[in-house]
Amino acid sequence: MVLSKTFSESDVSVHSTFASPYVRNSAPRLTIPNNSMPKDVAFQIINDELMLDGNPRLNLASFVTTWMEPECDRLIMDSINKNYVDMDEYPITTELQNRCVNMIANLFNAPLGDSDAAVGVGTVGSSEAIMLAGLAFKRKWQNKRKAEGKPYDKPNIVMGANMQVCWEKFARYFEVELKEVKVREGYYVMDPVQAVEMVDENTICVAAILGSTYNGEFEDVKLLNDLLVEKNKESGWDTPIHVDAASGGFIAPFLYPELEWDFRLPLVKSINVSGHKYGLVYAGIGWAIWRRKEDLAEELIFYINYLGANQPTFTLNFSKGSSQIIAQYYQLIRLGYEGYRNVMQNCHDNAMVLKEGVEKTGRFRIVSKDMGVPVVAFSLKDRSRHDEFKVSEMLRRFGWIVPAYPMPEGAKHVLVLRVVIREDFSRTLADRLVVDIVKVMGELDSSVPIPPIPKKSEKMVRLENGQKKRSGKKTGEVTTKREIGAYWGNITTGTKIKLAANLGGPSVNVIA
Numbered sequence: 406m407v408l409s410k411t412f413s414e415s416d417v418s419v420h421s422t423f424a425s426p427y428v429r430n431s432a433p434r435l436t437i438p439n440n441s442m443p444k445d446v447a448f449q450i451i452n453d454e455l456m457l458d459g460n461p462r463l464n465l466a467s468f469v470t471t472w473m474e475p476e477c478d479r480l481i482m483d484s485i486n487k488n489y490v491d492m493d494e495y496p497i498t499t500e501l502q503n504r505c506v507n508m509i510a511n512l513f514n515a516p517l518g519d520s521d522a523a524v525g526v527g528t529v530g531s532s533e534a535i536m537l538a539g540l541a542f543k544r545k546w547q548n549k550r551k552a553e554g555k556p557y558d559k560p561n562i563v564m565g566a567n568m569q570v571c572w573e574k575f576a577r578y579f580e581v582e583l584k585e586v587k588v589r590e591g592y593y594v595m596d597p598v599q600a601v602e603m604v605d606e607n608t609i610c611v612a613a614i615l616g617s618t619y620n621g622e623f624e625d626v627k628l629l630n631d632l633l634v635e636k637n638k639e640s641g642w643d644t645p646i647h648v649d650a651a652s653g654g655f656i657a658p659f660l661y662p663e664l665e666w667d668f669r670l671p672l673v674k675s676i677n678v679s680g681h682k683y684g685l686v687y688a689g690i691g692w693a694i695w696r697r698k699e700d701l702a703e704e705l706i707f708y709i710n711y712l713g714a715n716q717p718t719f720t721l722n723f724s725k726g727s728s729q730i731i732a733q734y735y736q737l738i739r740l741g742y743e744g745y746r747n748v749m750q751n752c753h754d755n756a757m758v759l760k761e762g763v764e765k766t767g768r769f770r771i772v773s774k775d776m777g778v779p780v781v782a783f784s785l786k787d788r789s790r791h792d793e794f795k796v797s798e799m800l801r802r803f804g805w806i807v808p809a810y811p812m813p814e815g816a817k818h819v820l821v822l823r824v825v826i827r828e829d830f831s832r833t834l835a836d837r838l839v840v841d842i843v844k845v846m847g848e849l850d851s852s853v854p855i856p857p858i859p860k861k862s863e864k865m866v867r868l869e870n871g872q873k874k875r876s877g878k879k880t881g882e883v884t885t886k887r888e889i890g891a892y893w894g895n896i897t898t899g900t901k902i903k904l905a906a907n908l909g910g911p912s913v914n915v916i917a
């Protein structure tokens with residue numbers, strides 16, 4: 406007997422990937438489809454749409470790791486199904502997190518005795534770590550004020566206007582006033598003298614940034630500490646310091662071990678660092694480290710009994726993946742101090758190559774510093790014909806994603822382009838980028854000169870017979886080259902600003 410089979414809709418994909426009914430229609434957007442589709446079709450549809458994303462390795466806007474060793478990729482995939490919060494079920498993962506906390510606390514010179522456990526926690530990123538540290542300061546300050554019988558309803562934080570958006574989020578979500586120290590042209594970070602002047606009895610902490618998001622520059626935490634020690638003595642307040650070392654926390658200990666910015670300074674009570682930036686792990690891991698247990702408000706800690714020890718937990722979210730913690734532990738033991746130093750030195754060297762190449766074009770002014778996070782930030786010397794947004798847009802054609810944005814409050818008129826040098830940005834790519842920047846500048850120089858704008862009353866209109874005539878009234882259409890340029894300029898500028906924000910760039914002051 407011969408068995409015949411009629412193909413159902415779902416079988417069609419087997420015969421024709423791109424002509425199957427599933428792929429002939431647009432992918433579902435707003436409502437969940439009524440029917441299932443074959444798994445290979447679902448894969449194909451999503452995979453194809455994702456091709457339109459930028460290439461992460463060429464995304465020079467982001468500080469976040471885009472390459473790890475295949476061995477670590479395997480560890481990540483093997484633990485992708487573990488929920489970190491199930492500490493009893495996955496005690497080894499918890500143990501690995503604790504080891505990371507201790508290693509990082511020691512790297513930051515926490516004053517720990519041989520048998521002391523460090524106080525800290527793995528988070529989703531620096532943003533969560535900053536929320537936790539900020540909450541601890543707020544609660545400690547409130548408790549002190551309550552005990553003194555003083556008002557405790559107007560807490561504030563003092564920090565530079567160059568803060569990352571997560572600080573604005575913290576301030577708004579947890580009702581703390583942000584007192585911003587404005588930057589100025591040529592000095593794009595918090596001035597410690599001005600910061601200390603702004604401290605008052607309601608200041609829960611001064612936050613210093615080790616590696617400004619805008620230009621990578623380190624703030625002077627040592628000077629801040631010394632000035633604040635004096636002010637605390639005079640005022641009787643006890644204002645502490647938090648260091649936002651999102652990027653610099655994994656750079657300074659390896660490249661500038663003598664630089665005092667961490668727990669060596671007595672007023673530094675907590676530090677955050679992003680494991681997924683120069684900690685060299687894919688997106689999804691940050692660390693909050695406290696100087697001592699007393700620097701965390703007791704009522705914010707929840708204790709979980711784990712392997713006979715009291716495990717303090719203090720995070721905003723309950724569930725989270727284990728992979729990134731395991732990956733962080735891999736990097737710490739795989740690279741060790743020597744390996745991290747090599748990687749950071751190489752990033753720094755590549756940043757210098759790029760900086761020199763950009764300088765040699767003669768067209769840009771460098772606004773980043775040699776000492777700091779390895780980023781190269783640069784501004785056009787002459788912006789009369791094209792601005793930084795245009796250069797950014799043109800570089801995109803070569804595949805490079807280089808954001809352009811204005812500097813923060815106090816220097817908003819300064820626009821910069823910024824390239825973040827990550828581990829996987831090789832010397833060849835640095836050289837290539839310089840070549841492409843030169844090409845872009847050449848193209849911009851030889852682009853058609855912009856014609857003068859005709860008076861509105863003199864707009865040209867095309868008649869039915871094809872001839873042109875001056876029109877006395879406004880047509881409402883975009884007719885001249887300059888208008889078209891301005892029109893698209895507005896659109897693309899808005900897009901770029903949003904793009905920079907989405908890429909974890911300095912969106913705080915960019916999206917006004």
Ligand SMILES: Cc1ncc(COP(=O)(O)O)c(C=O)c1O
Nearest residue numbers: 530531532569618649651679909
């Ligand atoms: C100085 C600074 N703080 C905080 C953050 C937020 O870090 P995360 O993306 O890890 O939440 C960033 C991110 O770029 C940053 O540069």
